[in-house]
Amino acid sequence: MAVKRPETDLYLPVKHMLEQQGFTVKGEVKQCDIFALKEQGDQGDALSLVVELKTTVNLTLILQAVERMAVADNVYIAVPADCAPIKKQQKSIVKLVRRLGIGLIVVAFVGQQTFVETVASPGDYQPRKNLKKSRLILNEFHQRDGDPEVGGAASRGKKMTVYRQRCINVARYLAQAGATKASVVALEVDDPKARYLLSTNVYKWFERVSQGVYQLSAHGHEELQLWLS
Template sequence: MTIKRLETDLYPPIKNMLEQQGFLVKGEIKQCDVMAVRAEQMLVVELKTTLNLTLVLQAVERLALTDYVYIAVPADCAPIKKQQKSIVKLLRRLGLGLIVVAFVGEQTYVETMVSPGDYQPRKNHGKVKMALNEFHQRQGDPEQGGANNSSKKMTVYRQRMIRLALYLESHGATKAAQVAEGVDEPKAGAMLANNLYGWFERVSKGIYQLSKQGCVEINQWR
C-alpha cells in the first residue's frame, strides 16, 4: 500500500541533512519552502510530493535569490521512477539541484542526486552530423512540422528509395548496376537487396523489379 506523503514530511530529514553540513535552516521564509544559510552562502529548497512543471518553475524563480536552488521530492514519486535520467538532464541544464527522500519504515534516507550550478552539455557529434546530413540531403520540405507518424514520414532514405522504385516502374526488371547508374545512386544494389519497405523483389541474381506492394505504395508517395 502506497502511503500518501505530505510536503511537510520532507522537511525534517532535509533540515537534518543541511544542519549536519553546518547550515542554519528555517522553513517558509517569504515564498521559499526551505532556506538555509551558512556564512555568506544561501541555499533554497522547494518541496513537493511529486515532480512537475509547477515545481520546476518555482525553483527557477528562486534562482533570483541564490545560485543554490534544489527541488526535493519523495524517492518513490512516479516521475523519478519512470523518467529519472531525463529529469536529471533537465535540471542540470537549468542549473537546479535535486534531492530525493526515501521513506523506509520509520527511517528516512536523503540523497542529493544533482547539485546546482552551471552545466554545459557535451554535444553528440555523431547525432549532429546525422541531423545535418538529413537536413541538407532531403529534397524540398515535404514534411509539416509536428507530424508524429514516423512510419509515414518522408526522409532522405525514402526519397532515394522512391527514385529506385520509379525507375523500376518505368523500366521493368533491371540489373541493380543499371538502376544505380540510371538514378545516380551508388548504393542502389544494397538498397534493393535490403528492401526495407518491401517495394522490390529479386527476379534473378542482381536483377530486381517492383513488388505488388511497391506498385501500390509508390503511388502514395508519387
C-alpha cells in the same frame, strides 16, 4: 504504489541533511519552503541556499526554483523518490535541472526510516554533445529532398525519410523501365546506394529476377502509388 504525502513530510529529512553539512535551516522564510545559511571564512560571508519542496516534479516547481535563483546562491528542488516523474524520467529530469543550474534532492521513505540523496547539485553545466546523433540529424536534414513531413505529427507510422525518398526514386524508375540491372539503376537515378537499396530490400518493394537484376514487386507498385498520391 506511491503513498501520497504532504510536502511537510519532506521538511525534516532535508533539514537534517543540510544541518549535517553545517547549514542553519529555517522553514517558510518569505515564501521559500526552506532557507538555509552556512557561514564561510572569517569575513562574515555566508552561503545561502533555498529548497523548494513538492510531492512531484512539475512545471510549477521548476518555475518556482528558477525564481528563487534571484535570492539565493544555490537552489534545490526536493521531491519523494517514489513520485511518478522520478521513477519514470529521473535521467531526463536530472539533465533539465542541471541545465538550469538547479539541484535535485530525492527523499525515500522506507518504513519508519527516511533516506535523503542529492542527485544533482546546482552550478554551471555544459552538456556533452552527442556527435553521432548530431551527425545523423544533420545528414537527414541536408539529404532530405524538400520538406515532406509536417512538424508535430505523431511519431508512429510511416515517415518520409531520406532512405524512403531514395527507395521511391528507384521504384519510380523500375515502374517505368521494368526489370533492370542494379548497376544501371544506380546510374539512371544518380544514386550510388541504389544497389544497396535493391539488395537489402527493407520495404519489400523489389524483386530479384536474376543475378543483379531487379524489378518492382506487386507490393512495391501499391506502395509507390500511395506515396506519390
